[in-house]
Amino acid sequence: MLKIFPIIALFVITSLAGYSQSLDAGFQLGTGFYSMSGLKSINNEVVRSLQFDSEIVSDFPPYFAYRPFILFNFGSYKFGIRYTFNSTGSRVSSKDYSGEYRFDMKIRSHSPELIGEIELETFGIFRLFFYNSFGIILSDLDQNEELEILGDMVAGGRYKYKSFSPVGESGFTGVLPFSKFDAEVSLGYLYQVGYGDYKSQTQPGMILGDPDTGKKISRGWNGFRAGVSLVHHFKI
């Protein structure tokens, strides 16, 4: 899949380039909600297993997503490619004067996608598009556990995982054109399909699982996405 996707993307782009009216390049600053149900179960298990009381002080909250994209504009529809960078994380914490315990998870994703938009309605100068994208999402998960007693680090460990999964996103985009650029607002839903196991980079062959159920943990990026974009049109 990782090898096929760039070929498909290159084929689509080169095929469409000759027919488009303009090239739209833009950047979207977005955010979203992430299910991360498997990783959250790890946090819950950590809290349960600790002999002292602790709390999940951060549990994969929405965070900024960065999306550059290039679309070929054919008037009422558009095709192109998009790259998305997401990151979020969590923390289980407990601290008193004798020491501190932390269990941090930080996850990042890189997802290149093919995207297509089709105009649904025009309200004056405001135009409404439906978009759909398909691509892959590569995730890096870092786990870091630390126990500090009286200022000395007495225990700890760092673990790294990677996962790969196909990904798609569908939603709506509202476009408000200005003289030199367009302003856009998007709202959609990201969904992962298949694959998505977290494979250990420090212990080959190990796959992250739910400590409670023993089932594999996979994917987790599913959820609503929202963002605002600035788009510049380049004449071809």
Added chain:
Amino acid sequence: MTKIKSGEAILKFCFLLFFFQLLLSCEFEPSGIYNRAIEESSSPPEINIVELNLTSDTVYLFSGKDVKFSFTSTDLTIYEVDFYLDDSFYASANSSSGTFTLDPLSISEGSHSLQIILLTKSKQQTIADYFGGTAYTFSKNWVIIVDNDYETEINYNNSDGILNLSWTKYPNNDLKNYILYRCLTIYGSNKTEITRLDANEYVDPIYVGERIRYEVAVETQDGKQFTWAYIDMPGEIPKPVIRTDQDGKQYIVWEISRYRDAIKSYILSYNAVGGLYYGDVILKTTIDPEDTLYVVNSILVKLSHLKMHVVPADDRYYKSQDYYLFESLLSDPVFGTSFKQNGPYYSLKPVSPDEFLVNTINALYKYSISDNQFTDKILATSLQGCSSCLFYSVSASSSGAKTLIFVPGLQEIFCLLNSSDLSDIIYATVNITDGHYNVYPVSDQGTGPVMSNTSQGRIYMYDYNTSSILDTIERSFLDYETVKISSGGDYLFLKDDFLRLARYSDHRLNLIYTFETYPRFFEFSAANPDQVVIWDGETVSVRNCSDYSVITAFSIPADGSILNIDFNSDEFLRYSSGHFYVHRLSDGTITHDIMTNALVWYGQNSCYLMGHRIVFTDGQFFNID
């Protein structure tokens, strides 16, 4: 224009790329802390030392030391105590109290640091409590010194006649007390505890100078005992020594004891081998420590030792089987004047008022009493043709003028010596085939009888000067033995069933007198060759040889025996029951009565009176004035 527009587009693209990279660096970072509802005490935890028997900063490790500890804390629960030696784990105890042993065998020699670390738990259930507790480092450090060659010693001196002991102070603070022992052997066995004390010194009022070991043991507060120091006392019982003053008077003296105040009495004794008395014979007993002299008025011979024995005033440690500890011996003491250096001697012959001859198996020596040295000698091997000769018999004339030595060998040799000059030797052979007798009396002229030992035996009058037979006298009596000849060669004592006095003249032996009772003593006079002295056991008489008529006679006690007559001083020596008596020859008056331990009988262990000296054959003489 187109180029300008293309450049602007590239510039915009680069700006967007940079902006995007900047945003990528702003990825999510977990944050937030959950603070548990536990408040830290404002003051440090308080550790109370209930017990810790490391009471000084520096601890010398001489034996296994049990370190007892006990800690408590109001703030913390102490669940483990760890001991670190030179920052390395040494021991631990899973309790706030207990004991651990510092074993010098497990610690290398040198200086080490000991640290105690308490592992505690707070009573608030902190995070640290769940992960091994709150380590509280006990701030105190100790220096542990293992010195296997630590020098300890006991010193001693005396003041006011009593022993003072002091020893190296035990440097640790865990001393319970010292234990002072006295040991009867240098191996430290048979120990008797004297006392227990805190000070490192002790005054022993009982010690009298005996050869013992003092041992000090240290008892620590944890009940351990180990030897701390010891000293082997050299033994300072006053040793008797012999002193002789300018007049030849002899004394036994000894030094004043350094421990006189502990001594009840002093006993001076001697022990002789082959003497008259067996066992120790006490010479003197005194309680006066300054009475350190004994005047020797006796003739003491053959002593194995002189002994000073001290009796302690406090006899609690005095045991009969340990008597030797309280004695000091002078071995092989010799009183009088010794001339033993060439001995042992087989016979002694006075040859002048001041000189005598003594012989060994291979030499003949002449000794001058006045010069107190040997003045002449002749070796058997120095005789002609006698590379391996030994002296067999030595006899001297009554006056001592002539000495006759019989040297047996392949060719039997007689040597007639001039006693005044031993180098004046006449070698003689006796060519008599019918045997010899072992005793060869000789006169001042060098003549003497040689007895035949056959049934047809004869008496040969032989001249050793010329190796010739002067006369062959058919025997008139059976089985004669000639035992003495007068210095003039005219008279002989012969012996068969009786002792007989005979005269040799006109080539004949004429019987003068037959002693039906064998006299206790008989001797030809050295001063007058025609006189003889006889002691029949009651009366001593000086008689003419020619007719056995009495010149003078007197009675002396019947006990004992006359040993010899000194014709030069007209005195004779009698011995009886541990006494030497010197009598005047003129009337028998006793001029000296001298006690002795000598066991004397006639013919053996002989001693001679010579010029107011009693000379013993075994090599010593005594002045009797």
